[in-house]
Every structure is written in structure tokens, then in C-alpha cells.
Amino acid sequence: MSEGAALLEVAGVHVAFGGVQALDGVSFQVGPGEAVGLVGPNGAGKTTLFNVVTGQLRPDAGTVRFEGRPLGGVPSHRRARLGIARTFQRVEVFPELSPLEHVVVARRASRGEGSLWADLLGRGRLSPEEHRSALDLLRAVGLSSLAEVPVAALTLGQQRLVELARALALEPRLLLADEPSSGLDAAERASVARLLRRLVEARGTALLLVEHDLALVRQVVDRVLVLDSGALVAEGPFDQVVTDPRVRQAYLGRAAS
Amino acid sequence: MNALVSATVPGVTYGCEFGLMAVGLVLTYRATGVFNLAFGAQAFASAFVFDLLSRYEQVPEWAAFVVAVVLLAPAVGLALDRFLYRHVPARAAMARTVIAIAVLLAIPELIPLLFGTATRSRIGSLGLPANQVYFHLAGTPVTGSEITTVGVTVLAAVLLTGLLRGTRFGLRMRAVVESRRLAELEGVDAAAVSAAAWGLSSFLAGLAGVLLLPQMGSLDPTDPLAFTALLVAGLTAAAVASLRSVPWALGAGVLLGVLETVLQTELPANSVWSQGLLEALPFVLLVGVLLVNPRLRTLERSQDPLAGVDPPPPPPSVSVRDARLAGPMRWGFRLLLVAFVVSSLTWVPGNWVFSLGQGLVLSVIFLSVVVVTGMGGQLSLCQATFAGIGAFAAGQLASHLGLSVLLGALVGAAIAAAVGTVVALVAARASGLLLTLVTLAFALFADSVLFQFSWSGGGYSGVTVPRPVLGPVSFVSDRAFLLLALVVLVVVMGLVVLVQRGTTGRVLAALRGSPVGAASVGVWEARAKVTVFALSAAVAGLGGALFGSIQGPISSSDFQYTVSLAFVVVVLTTGVQTVEGAVQAGMAYAVIGQALTYLPSRFSGVEFLLFAAGALTYAAHPEGIVEYQRTRWLQRANAVLAAWDTWRAGRGPGGEQGTDRARALPSAIGGEAG
Ligand SMILES: Nc1ncnc2c1ncn2[C@@H]1O[C@H](COP(=O)(O)OP(=O)(O)OP(=O)(O)O)[C@@H](O)[C@H]1O
Numbered sequence: 002m003s004e005g006a007a008l009l010e011v012a013g014v015h016v017a018f019g020g021v022q023a024l025d026g027v028s029f030q031v032g033p034g035e036a037v038g039l040v041g042p043n044g045a046g047k048t049t050l051f052n053v054v055t056g057q058l059r060p061d062a063g064t065v066r067f068e069g070r071p072l073g074g075v076p077s078h079r080r081a082r083l084g085i086a087r088t089f090q091r092v093e094v095f096p097e098l099s100p101l102e103h104v105v106v107a108r109r110a111s112r113g114e115g116s117l118w119a120d121l122l123g124r125g126r127l128s129p130e131e132h133r134s135a136l137d138l139l140r141a142v143g144l145s146s147l148a149e150v151p152v153a154a155l156t157l158g159q160q161r162l163v164e165l166a167r168a169l170a171l172e173p174r175l176l177l178a179d180e181p182s183s184g185l186d187a188a189e190r191a192s193v194a195r196l197l198r199r200l201v202e203a204r205g206t207a208l209l210l211v212e213h214d215l216a217l218v219r220q221v222v223d224r225v226l227v228l229d230s231g232a233l234v235a236e237g238p239f240d241q242v243v244t245d246p247r248v249r250q251a252y253l254g255r256a257a258s
Numbered sequence: 259m260n261a262l263v264s265a266t267v268p269g270v271t272y273g274c275e276f277g278l279m280a281v282g283l284v285l286t287y288r289a290t291g292v293f294n295l296a297f298g299a300q301a302f303a304s305a306f307v308f309d310l311l312s313r314y315e316q317v318p319e320w321a322a323f324v325v326a327v328v329l330l331a332p333a334v335g336l337a338l339d340r341f342l343y344r345h346v347p348a349r350a351a352m353a354r355t356v357i358a359i360a361v362l363l364a365i366p367e368l369i370p371l372l373f374g375t376a377t378r379s380r381i382g383s384l385g386l387p388a389n390q391v392y393f394h395l396a397g398t399p400v401t402g403s404e405i406t407t408v409g410v411t412v413l414a415a416v417l418l419t420g421l422l423r424g425t426r427f428g429l430r431m432r433a434v435v436e437s438r439r440l441a442e443l444e445g446v447d448a449a450a451v452s453a454a455a456w457g458l459s460s461f462l463a464g465l466a467g468v469l470l471l472p473q474m475g476s477l478d479p480t481d482p483l484a485f486t487a488l489l490v491a492g493l494t495a496a497a498v499a500s501l502r503s504v505p506w507a508l509g510a511g512v513l514l515g516v517l518e519t520v521l522q523t524e525l526p527a528n529s530v531w532s533q534g535l536l537e538a539l540p541f542v543l544l545v546g547v548l549l550v551n552p553r554l555r556t557l558e559r560s561q562d563p564l565a566g567v568d569p570p571p572p573p574p575s576v577s578v579r580d581a582r583l584a585g586p587m588r589w590g591f592r593l594l595l596v597a598f599v600v601s602s603l604t605w606v607p608g609n610w611v612f613s614l615g616q617g618l619v620l621s622v623i624f625l626s627v628v629v630v631t632g633m634g635g636q637l638s639l640c641q642a643t644f645a646g647i648g649a650f651a652a653g654q655l656a657s658h659l660g661l662s663v664l665l666g667a668l669v670g671a672a673i674a675a676a677v678g679t680v681v682a683l684v685a686a687r688a689s690g691l692l693l694t695l696v697t698l699a700f701a702l703f704a705d706s707v708l709f710q711f712s713w714s715g716g717g718y719s720g721v722t723v724p725r726p727v728l729g730p731v732s733f734v735s736d737r738a739f740l741l742l743a744l745v746v747l748v749v750v751m752g753l754v755v756l757v758q759r760g761t762t763g764r765v766l767a768a769l770r771g772s773p774v775g776a777a778s779v780g781v782w783e784a785r786a787k788v789t790v791f792a793l794s795a796a797v798a799g800l801g802g803a804l805f806g807s808i809q810g811p812i813s814s815s816d817f818q819y820t821v822s823l824a825f826v827v828v829v830l831t832t833g834v835q836t837v838e839g840a841v842q843a844g845m846a847y848a849v850i851g852q853a854l855t856y857l858p859s860r861f862s863g864v865e866f867l868l869f870a871a872g873a874l875t876y877a878a879h880p881e882g883i884v885e886y887q888r889t890r891w892l893q894r895a896n897a898v899l900a901a902w903d904t905w906r907a908g909r910g911p912g913g914e915q916g917t918d919r920a921r922a923l924p925s926a927i928g929g930e931a932g
């Protein structure tokens with residue numbers, strides 16, 4: 002293995018839903034601290050790929066390795082604890098909980114903390130420092146003023162930010178972000194882009210970003226993968242890839258935004 | 259060979275009845291999205307009325323059939339749809355199951371209210387004369403009732419399959435279940451389709467009931483176990499059919515009937531082991547099918563693409579509360595507690611002290627429902643079984659080892675927790691309706707097998723759990739026991755609140771909101787589920803031991819599956835999200851029960867009818883009646899406070915106006931948010 006340094010290594014992944022070949026032999030790698038864009042038209046298989054990496058979906062064939070370790074048979078929650086965090090295209094927030102509680106649950110669950118006994122002894126409450134550090138994280142995504150509001154009462158855009166904060170609470174090695182900017186206004190988009198870039202540069206977190214807003218992708222990532230009908234059709238620096246004829250082909254009929 | 263045939267003929271007849279039950283469950287589920295546990299009770303109602311008319315009122319058989327099956331049965335279905343199910347919000351899948359359970363409990367209470375409690379021993383039948391032998395099959399006589407049952411069942415199944423598969427109505431029915439809103443957008447009158455489906459499936463229930471008549475030795479309207487064998491086999495057959503296919507349901511039912519009769523005749527009758535196996539087999543089979551059939555796991559996964567259009571559930575009442583109300587409410591609660599203790603120690607009459615003590619004990623058991631359903635988000639139908647385990651353990655330990663009752667109660671709670679853990683582990687991959695059915699199977703298993711041994715339920719004479727004595731302090735008198743129960747209740751409430759506000763409670767809230775999202779941050783769902791079942795079983799076991807202690811001798815019938823069903827209905831209709839809900843449910847249950855003793859005995863069933871009436875409110879407000887009322891009350895209080903703020907702001911000196919307005923604003927917003 003010459004590329005022993007790869008953080009995430011996806012090799013020959015196939016997924017079929019009935020007759021639809023959602024992923025058709027996808028292979029690629031993401032290095033530590035690398036920001037990679039994953040683009041492609043609707044139905045290309047981007048979300049399916051995320052589901053395979055996070056263990057929500059078992060691939061029909063192929064392997065996923067994280068830090069060199071094969072993940073086959075490792076359940077979702079274990080992968081999260083290993084350092085793979087994600088956000089969802091269709092938000093998956095916890096409506097009854099506040100943004101603050103999202104962060105706290107993520108912190109505690111990812112460390113396997115919080116037994117029933119601890120709760121029964123009264124040790125399950127929020128400590129002041131836990132509260133403070135959760136607030137810091139929420140401030141970073143711009144939600145500190147809404148920290149204690151049940152998430153059900155927030156807008157879709159704010160819920161996306163909650164998911165982002167929740168994912169960051171894991172202090173992940175790899176973040177999979179599935180269209181984090183859809184439903185956000187221009188100002189919010191800009192701040193999400195800045196946040197993601199800072200995450201990669203300051204924290205050294207690797208990022209796999211699915212996004213239809215190509216301007217945002219260009220701003221954030223080092224490299225782009227183009228997926229079409231379940232297969233990778235191009236790979237390389239952003240400016241080089243967008244001029245690739247195969248990519249134009251994949252996006253034919255779609256106004257590049 | 260002949261022995262096999264002679265077992266098969268009645269087996270097929272039995273099997274047809276199992277099949278009809280299964281077909282009924284499948285049909286209602288497919289057509290209305292309701293897992294109608296009340297199907298058997300509806301069948302019973304029609305059978306009862308048919309029998310009443312044809313045998314006692316001398317009405318011709320065909321006329322009795324028309325009244326009981328063609329008119330009454332669909333009318334019941336239409337009424338259920340019109341008054342209950344239609345009002346349930348689309349998101350509240352659990353509420354539909356609970357309402358079906360409420361109906362299941364209400365119907366057997368309603369019948370004696372309407373027709374008296376006398377058990378009927380002469381039983382009518384439909385079609386060919388029941389006992390006349392028409393021909394022999396390999397030497398085995400085939401009777402009229404057997405021919406009628408098989409014939410009508412096959413006819414019904416063929417017609418239904420044709421209706422579902424081949425007609426526009428069947429197509430619409432499936433569309434409405436898939437997505438009511440989408441179907442409506444396509445111009446389907448969803449309400450009419452649902453009503454028709456209810457009428458049809460209830461007609462089938464009536465038919466099944468009347469066909470079953472010859473098989474029943476007597477018609478005791480208050481015997482809830484009369485249908486257990488039918489229920490278990492029907493559930494199994496419906497599970498084999500993945501709750502989807504009518505022909506499979508019927509086929510599986512017939513097969514089960516044959517299997518059961520063949521085993522009955524083939525296994526040695528004198529061996530304890532084979533008899534035990536025979537008793538346990540239906541339950542093992544049911545759980546096995548529930549857990550092995552992969553198609554059941556995707557049962558509730560098909561998501562309505564327009565689900566987002568539905569209004570979200572109302573916020574919990576505490577979040578609506580103006581901060582200024584918190585203090586007075588806390589003090590009000592403390593005052594109430596003191597008044598309660600002082601009153602029950604002084605002027606309250608003895609029979610009421612006993613009832614209030616019972617209410618406190620029930621509240622402890624009901625807290626277990628708050629844990630498993632309110633926090634865990636799973637509907638468990640075996641909470642009375644866990645309570646029974648605690649009670650029998652405490653009683654047996656006291657009588658055999660002389661162990662102190664309080665210690666025995668803790669041991670009982672621990673044993674219940676262990677059993678709860680096993681149930682949760684067995685059902686690790688199940689959730690939602692599937693898990694509910696596994697718990698029901700366990701409760702039925704405990705009724706028929708587990709609690710029937712002398713070392714567990716104490717057999718015919720039952721088990722006595724003495725009142726505790728702690729050194730010089732005796733809790734033998736009702737008043738002393740009431741205080742003990744109150745202390746236990748407050749402690750358990752405190753513990754449950756600690757869990758609710760701790761990591762476990764938040765993790766469970768996360769899982770209720772989005773299992774996928776929870777897994778993505780490292781939440782181990784299976785472990786959380788086992789934890790919540792163990793805790794809930796422990797609470798139920800502790801409450802059960804106290805229940806035994808206040809009650810005197812107890813037996814397996816005190817913890818029958820119907821008791822679990824009643825618990826679920828009472829707690830969920832009252833309010834399952836908060837610990838207060840459990841206490842309110844427990845006290846209401848006991849107080850109403852005691853108040854009803856002042857009525858003639860004929861009205862003793864009114865208690866369940868009251869809760870069935872509660873179900874009417876519950877249908878529209880699945881968060882629970884108390885929770886709903888409290889939210890409304892708090893909103894009004896908020897409005898008053900806001901008006902008061904505005905008034906003061908308008909009158910106050912100019913300098914303070916600004917700050918007052920600033921304070922009034924958030925509370926006004928809070929009031930509107932609800
Ligand atoms: N659970 C499923 N069952 C059946 N088909 C599915 C399922 N999930 C995805 N598909 C199909 O697989 C293909 C890939 O879907 P996927 O959601 O991965 O695309 P995507 O690239 O994320 O698209 P989008 O940009 O619209 O989010 C699509 O054809 C989709 O219809």
C-alpha cells in the first residue's frame with residue numbers, strides 16, 4: 002500500500018436499489034486534513050456514497066477503510082466514535098432538544114459517556130464547563146442566541162447549522178457534509194463556507210463536501226470528485242475539472258449555478 | 259394415518275378461524291394503517307348479539323345474521339372511524355394502536371351494561387346444523403359447522419383478495435394508507451375510503467365472530483381470556499403474512515390450526531415436558547415469526563412523502579409556561595402534598611385511605627410506562643407482567659426465605675429488570691409496532707405459562723405479599739402503608755426525573771426524534787433500548803411488589819395481559835411524557851374506582867367506559883388529556899399575565915415603561931407559540 006497515509010479509502014463500492022445501480026464501482030481516497038468536493042447531478046449517488054461510508058447502508062460489493070482499518074460490519078454509531086461525522090441532506094435533527102443539547106448529546110455519546118447509574122446518582126446534569134464549551138461551539142456556527150430553543154421551532158437553515166454544530170461536537174477526523182448550504186440565505190452560505198474552510202485549515206479535519214452551489218465548493222475544497230450515474234467521471238482541482246468535457250456532459254441541460 | 263386425518267379435519271376448521279382473525283388484522287392494517295387489536299372484541303360483540311337474537315328472542319337465524327353481522331358490525335366500524343380514528347393526527351401512529359386497545363377493553367365492558375352479565379350456555383350457530391354429520395373423510399366425521407366455517411372463510415378470502423387486487427377501490431385504499439395527502443391530491447376522497455375500509459373490516463369481524471360460535475363452550479362476556487388462543491394464532495398468521503397478504507394470512511392460519519391439533523394428539527399427554535412445550539409453543543412461534551420475518555422490519559418505514567405538510571406536535575406544556583408561573587406552581591404542588599398527607603392521616607375514611615394507597619402504588623407502576631413509552635418512545639404491552647414478576651418474587655421470598663418485604667421488593671425489581679433486559683435483547687432489532695407485538699406475546703406467554711407454576715404465581719391459591727415491617731416501624735395499617743407508598747413514589751419520581759434530565763433522557767429524546775441522526779453522533783440505539791426496558795421493568799417490578807403488599811393475596815389473574823393493556827390506555831390517554839402524568843393517571847384510576855363502588859354493581863364497568871370516553875379526547879390530542887388541558891390552561895394564564903403587563907406598562911410612570919414592555923414581550927410571544 003503506497004498510499005498508506007490515506008484517511009478514508011473507498012474501493013470498488015457497488016450499491017444497487019432494485020434495478021437502479023446507485024453506485025457502480027466507486028474508488029477514491031481522502032487524505033488527512035484534505036478538503037474534497039463531491040459533485041454531480043441529482044441522483045448521481047452522492048448521498049448513497051455517504052450512507053455507505055457512515056454505515057447506514059451496506060454496499061453490495063467493495064470496501065471502505067478508515068485510517069487503514071476496514072469498516073465492513075462496523076455499525077454506524079461505532080464509525081461516529083471512530084471520528085466520522087456527517088450532516089444530512091434531509092435534516093435529521095432531534096426536534097425536542099435544543100441546539101445546546103444536540104451538542105451535549107453528541108459529545109457524550111461519541112465518547113460513550115453517560116451510563117444509567119451516573120444519571121441515577123445525579124451526575125447526568127450539565128456541568129458549567131460543558132455548558133460553556135457547547136456555547137462556544139454554537140457561537141462558531143452562529144447559533145448562540147438560539148442555544149436553548151427547541152430545534153422544532155427553528156427554520157430549516159438554522160436546523161442545518163444545528164446539524165453542523167452537532168457533527169463538529171464529535172471533533173471528527175472526517176466530516177461528511179451533505180448539501181450544508183441548501184436552504185440558507187447568501188450571508189449564511191458565506192459563513193458556512195468560512196466555517197468549513199477554517200475547520201480544515203485550523204483543525205486539520207478532512208472534509209468530503211456534497212454541494213450543488215459550485216461557487217461554495219470552489220471556495221472550500223482542494224480537489225473535486227465528479228460522480229455521474231454512480232460512477233466517478235472526473236477528479237482533480239476545481240478549475241480543471243469544470244472544464245472537463247465529461248463533466249459538462251454529466252451536467253448537460255443543467256444550468257451550472 | 260387415520261389419526262392424522264382425524265386431527266386434521268378439526269384442525270382445518272380451527273385454522274380457518276385463526277385465518278379469519280389474521281385476514282381481519284391484515285385487512286384493517288392495510289386499509290387503515292391501524293393494527294386493530296380490537297378485532298376479536300368486535301367479533302365477540304357480533305357473536306353475542308347474533309346468539310341473543312336467534313336463541314333468546316326467537317328471531318329467525320337469517321334475520322339475526324342480518325342484524326348482527328350485516329348491520330351492527332359495519333356500523334361499529336363506521337362509528338370507530340367517525341368518532342375516533344379519523345381525528346388522530348397522521349404522525350401519531352402509536353395513538354392508533356392505543357385507541358384500538360381502548361376499544362378492545364371497552365367492548366367487553368359495554369356488553370354486560372347493555373345485556374346483563376349472565377353467561378350464556380346454549381349457543382347458536384350459523385348455516386348448516388352445527389352437529390349434524392354430513393360425510394366422512396377417511397373415517398372422520400365432518401359436521402355442519404365445520405363445512406360452514408371452511409366454506410364461508412374461503413369465500414370471504416377469495417372475495418377480499420379480488421377486491422384488494424382487482425378493483426379501483428382496492429387501489430384507492432392502498433393509496434390512502436401510503437399517503438393520505440397524496441391520494442387526496444389525486445382526487446381520492448380519503449375519508450370515504452377509510453370509512454368504507456372500516457365498515458368492510460368490521461363486517462369481517464362480525465362474520466368471524468358468528469362462525470366461531472359453535473367452538474365456544476359458553477359466552478362469558480367478561481372473560482378476557484376467551485380469545486387468547488385465537489389472538490395468539492391470529493397474530494402469528496398475520497405476522498407470517500407480513501401484515502400484507504390476505505391469502506398468506508389465511509394459509510398460515512389454517513396451517514397453524516392443523517399443527518396445533520396434530521401436536522395435541524401426537525405428543526404424549528402424560529409427559530410434563532410435552533405439555534409444557536405445547537403450552538409455550540404458540541408464543542415461541544409468534545415471537546419467532548415476528549423476529550425472523552424480514553419484511554416486518556420495514557413495516558413502518560414507508561414514509562409519506564408529504565409528511566412534512568402535517569402540523570408538528572404541540573410543544574410540551576412546560577415550554578409554554580411563563581417563568582413567573584414556575585414559583586406559584588411549585589408552591590401549590592408542595593401545599594397539595596402536605597394537604598394530602600395530613601388529610602389521609604386524619605379525616606379521610608378507611609376505604610378511601612386504602613384506595614388512595616392503591617392509587618399511589620399504581621402511580622409507581624405507571625411511572626414504568628412513562629419510562630418505556632414517554633421516554634423510550636416504545637409501546638410496551640407487558641408492564642403488568644413485569645409488575646407481576648416483582649410481586650411474586652417479593653411474596654415467594656417472604657414466604658419461603660422469610661425475607662423482609664422491602665428487600666424482597668428490591669430483589670423483585672432486579673429480577674424484573676433482568677427479564678426486561680432479556681425481552682429487549684430478544685427484540686433488539688425490532689421497534690415500533692413490531693416491538694409492541696413482541697411485548698404482547700411475552701405478556702400472553704406469562705399468562706399462560708410463566709405465572710402458572712406454583713413457584714411463580716402460586717397456583718390456585720396465589721401468593722401473599724405481607725405488609726412490610728421495618729424494625730419497630732410497622733406498615734401494616736392502611737394509613738402507614740399509604741405513607742410508605744408515598745415515600746417510594748416520590749423517590750422513584752425523583753430518580754425518573756434525574757434520568758430524564760441526564761444523559762439517558764437526552765439520548766432517548768434524540769432517538770425519538772431521529773434514530774439515524776442519533777447513530778451519526780455515536781448513540782448506540784440497541785443499548786439505549788435495553789437500558790430503558792430494564793429501568794422500566796425495575797420500576798414496574800417495585801410497584802408490583804407494593805401492589806401485592808397492599809392487595810393481600812394475589813394471583814396470576816391480577817397481572818393478565820389485559821391489565822397491561824388497561825395500564826397503557828390509562829397512562830397514555832392521561833399523559834405519558836411527564837412523571838406527573840403517571841401520578842395523575844394512578845390517582846384518577848383509584849379514585850374513580852372507589853367512587854364507582856357507590857353505584858350499583860351493574861355499573862362497575864363504567865370505569866373503563868370513562869377511559870374509553872377519554873379516548874375520544876385522546877384521539878385528537880395524542881400528547882395526553884392532562885398535558886393538553888394544562889397547555890391550554892397555561893396559555894390562558896400567559897394571556898392574562900401579558901394583558902396585565904400591557905395594562906401596567908400603559909399606566910406606569912414614563913421612565914419604567916420601556917423596561918416593562920421589554921419584559922412583557924417574551925411572555926406574549928411564549929403565549930402565542932403554543
Ligand atoms: N432507499 C432507496 N431506495 C431506492 N432507490 C434509492 C434509494 N436511495 C437512493 N435511491 C436511488 O439511488 C440513486 C442515487 O440516489 P442519491 O440520493 O444517492 O443521489 P444524490 O446524488 O444524493 O442526488 P441529490 O443530488 O438529488 O441528492 C437515485 O436514482 C435514487 O433514486
Ligand SMILES: [Mg+2]
Nearest residue numbers: 047048049090
Ligand atoms: Mg443527495
